[in-house]
Amino acid sequence: xxxxxxxxxxxxxxxxxxxxxxxxxxxxxxxxxxxxxxxxxxxxxxxxxxxxxxxxxxxxxxxxxxxxxxxxxxxxxxxxxxxxxxxxxxxxxxxxxxxxxxxxxxxxxxxxxxxxxxxxxxxxxxxxxxxxxxxxxxxxxxxxxxxxxxxxxxxxxxxxxxxxxxxxxxxxxxxxxxxxxxxxxxxxxxxxxxxxxxxxxxxxxxxxxxxxxxxxxxxxxxxxxxxxxxxxxxxxxxxxxxxxxxxxxxxxxxxxxxxxxxxxxxxxxxxxxxxxxxxxxxxxxxxxxxxxxxxxxxxxxxxxxxxxxxxxxxxxxxxxxxxxxxxxxxxxxxxxxxxxxxxxxxxxxxxxxxxxxxxxxxxxxxxxxxxxxxxxxxxxxxxxxxxxxxxxxxxxxxxxxxxxxxxxxxxxx
Amino acid sequence: xxxxxxxxxxxxxxxxxxxxxxxxxxxxxxxxxxxxxxxxxxxxxxxxxxxxxxxxxxxxxxxxxxxxxxxxxxxxxxxxxxxxxxxxxxxxxxxxxxxxxxxxxxxxxxxxxxxxxxxxxxxxxxxxxxxxxxxxxxxxxxxxxxxxxxxxxxxxxxxxxxxxxxxxxxxxxxxxxxxxxx
Numbered sequence: 081x082x083x084x085x086x087x088x089x090x091x092x093x094x095x096x097x098x099x100x101x102x103x104x105x106x107x108x109x110x111x112x113x114x115x116x117x118x119x120x121x122x123x124x125x126x127x128x129x130x131x132x133x134x135x136x137x138x139x140x141x142x143x144x145x146x147x148x149x150x151x152x153x154x155x156x157x158x159x160x161x162x163x164x165x166x167x168x169x170x171x172x173x174x175x176x177x178x179x180x181x182x183x184x185x186x187x188x189x190x191x192x193x194x195x196x197x198x199x200x201x202x203x204x205x206x207x208x209x210x211x212x213x214x215x216x217x218x219x220x221x222x223x224x225x226x227x228x229x230x231x232x233x234x235x236x237x238x239x240x241x242x243x244x245x246x247x248x249x250x251x252x253x254x255x256x257x258x259x260x261x262x263x264x265x266x267x268x269x270x271x272x273x274x275x276x277x278x279x280x281x282x283x284x285x286x287x288x289x290x291x292x293x294x295x296x297x298x299x300x301x302x303x304x305x306x307x308x309x310x311x312x313x314x315x316x317x318x319x320x321x322x323x324x325x326x327x328x329x330x331x332x333x334x335x336x337x338x339x340x341x342x343x344x345x346x347x348x349x350x351x352x353x354x355x356x357x358x359x360x361x362x363x364x365x366x367x368x369x370x371x372x373x374x375x376x377x378x379x380x381x382x383x384x385x386x387x388x389x390x391x392x393x394x395x396x397x398x399x400x401x402x403x404x405x406x407x408x409x410x411x412x413x414x415x416x417x418x419x420x421x422x423x424x425x426x427x428x429x430x431x432x433x434x435x436x437x438x439x440x441x442x443x444x445x446x447x448x449x450x451x452x453x454x455x456x457x458x459x460x461x462x463x464x465x466x467x468x469x470x471x472x473x474x475x476x477x478x479x480x481x482x483x484x485x486x487x488x489x490x491x492x493x
Numbered sequence: 494x495x496x497x498x499x500x501x502x503x504x505x506x507x508x509x510x511x512x513x514x515x516x517x518x519x520x521x522x523x524x525x526x527x528x529x530x531x532x533x534x535x536x537x538x539x540x541x542x543x544x545x546x547x548x549x550x551x552x553x554x555x556x557x558x559x560x561x562x563x564x565x566x567x568x569x570x571x572x573x574x575x576x577x578x579x580x581x582x583x584x585x586x587x588x589x590x591x592x593x594x595x596x597x598x599x600x601x602x603x604x605x606x607x608x609x610x611x612x613x614x615x616x617x618x619x620x621x622x623x624x625x626x627x628x629x630x631x632x633x634x635x636x637x638x639x640x641x642x643x644x645x646x647x648x649x650x651x652x653x654x655x656x657x658x659x660x661x662x663x664x665x666x667x668x669x670x671x672x673x674x675x
Contacts, residue, residue: 150579150580151579155619181622194535194538195527196530196535201527201529202529202535203527203530204527204528204530204534205527205528209526214523261523261527264523264525277541281619282615283540283616283622285541285615289670291671334539336539338543340544340545343605348604348605348666349604349608354595356591358595359665359667360590360667361667362668362669363668364669365670468593469590469593469595
């Protein structure tokens with residue numbers, strides 16, 4: 081057992097001894113308590129189903145913060161309801177979406193992938209052909225570089241954790257290592273870039289460094305065990321672990337090996353980071369170390385003083401999360417929160433920590449560190465360095481205020 | 494036969510056995526199912542245009558011709574003369590990027606003129622991409638560059654002229670890869 085776990089157990093035991101467990105919610109009039117027998121036990125239940133759905137009582141757990149460009153329905157984003165989820169994986173149906181011109185309807189029997197440019201043999205692959213290649217399975221987060229962009233704004237937004245941070249999700253991705261197909265085409269090893277292009281109405285395109293393509297890039301065909309959802313690139317997408325989401329081009333139809341970046345709209349005018357001095361950072365690929373407490377979070381109300389469970393997620397596009405510190409006293413003191421196994425590189429990492437709330441107003445924060453030594457910065461420090469004009473790559477510390485009423489709100493602190 | 498020789502022979506036999514059973518090194522060898530693509534097939538799909546102009550097709554257009562196309566196909570989303578509303582503003586904003594209210598347009602922000610051609614051809618107009626002729630794309634590109642004061646009102650855009658257009662904000666981009674990424 082490592083030191084942080086040992087100290088956590090000691091601390092947790094102390095908290096439990098000091099407080100005793102807080103009683104559960106008050107009894108509802110229609111609750112079935114002993115000695116009554118539940119109606120569900122007095123008749124057979126529903127039959128089997130071809131494709132299961134969440135419980136009907138969970139219908140309010142949906143993607144949130146859905147917005148599209150004026151006059152469009154598919155040029156925008158929807159967000160994962162992080163505050164309603166737990167564990168490290170995101171259900172495929174709640175995985176965030178970011179589309180530049182809607183979700184195309186693609187019959188896999190008609191879809192083709194073309195690899196050309198600086199290769200010995202330009203090649204065309206059918207989806208059925210791709211399904212015969214050796215595959216790997218990897219659990220990785222995907223984060224839109226615009227995640228948490230409202231936190232660049234000068235005033236804290238009146239938004240839930242999902243609405244501010246829900247452009248991140250985590251799945252098991254299964255597919256063909258891109259390297260295999262590039263080698264089959266006889267790729268020119270000296271060529272430094274590859275243009276990736278989607279078969280959507282935006283023909284969304286990005287230039288990808290060859291080093292990444294030959295390292296851990298995947299042509300993903302499966303997500304969480306089933307074929308990709310249409311909104312996640314069915315029938316095949318590029319997947320670049322840890323890098324800003326839009327580079328993992330969905331509905332992939334073309335890879336062109338080239339000698340220099342194409343300078344597409346989405347790598348010049350769109351996904352670049354305007355700094356306060358008027359300069360812009362370009363090719364800011366990895367998503368930086370980041371964390372957020374998902375429970376309790378904005379919009380929730382604590383049911384009273386006593387023991388509560390803090391739960392949150394941390395991730396880094398540069399490696400593995402090594403530490404998440406949590407402060408329950410407005411940043412004065414920090415304790416290591418236990419990380420929930422498995423802790424994987426470039427994957428969401430769940431942390432949980434018991435917290436005995438004394439009923440006084442306070443602020444909750446979390447601060448992640450990755451195995452490169454990078455530490456998530458305070459928001460004020462991040463803004464001081466980057467200004468308010470950027471849109472992408474915000475990764476400052478998230479603060480939630482807790483009022484004496486138990487009400488939890490977004491705050492800059 | 495020494496022990497080492499014996500091991501060597503045994504290893505060779507084992508490897509031969511694997512090969513005859515169809516196993517591959519680490520399971521990471523592809524079945525080579527790619528079909529050779531013909532130049533004509535590639536030409537139909539290769540729509541990307543680099544900043545050096547590579548990939549630009551034949552064709553030409555002037556700002557005046559582009560104004561006509563713009564009013565018919567673009568103005569409904571981007572406003573008269575690229576002023577914006579309901580969607581992105583395309584014109585103006587030069588000198589605002591370091592202010593508290595930066596206005597990012599083709600003229601104030603975009604680093605390469607070729608990107609305008611590439612983007613319009615692949616994804617505009619939003620409701621009907623791939624519907625403009627190459628001449629129309631050159632013309633709209635010329636019109637937008639002219640509205641931004643970057644080319645003259647009679648300057649024709651074509652495969653030779655477009656890559657030579659210098660965008661005012663080009664020198665303000667700092668490339669951080671690979672210094673920050675791996």
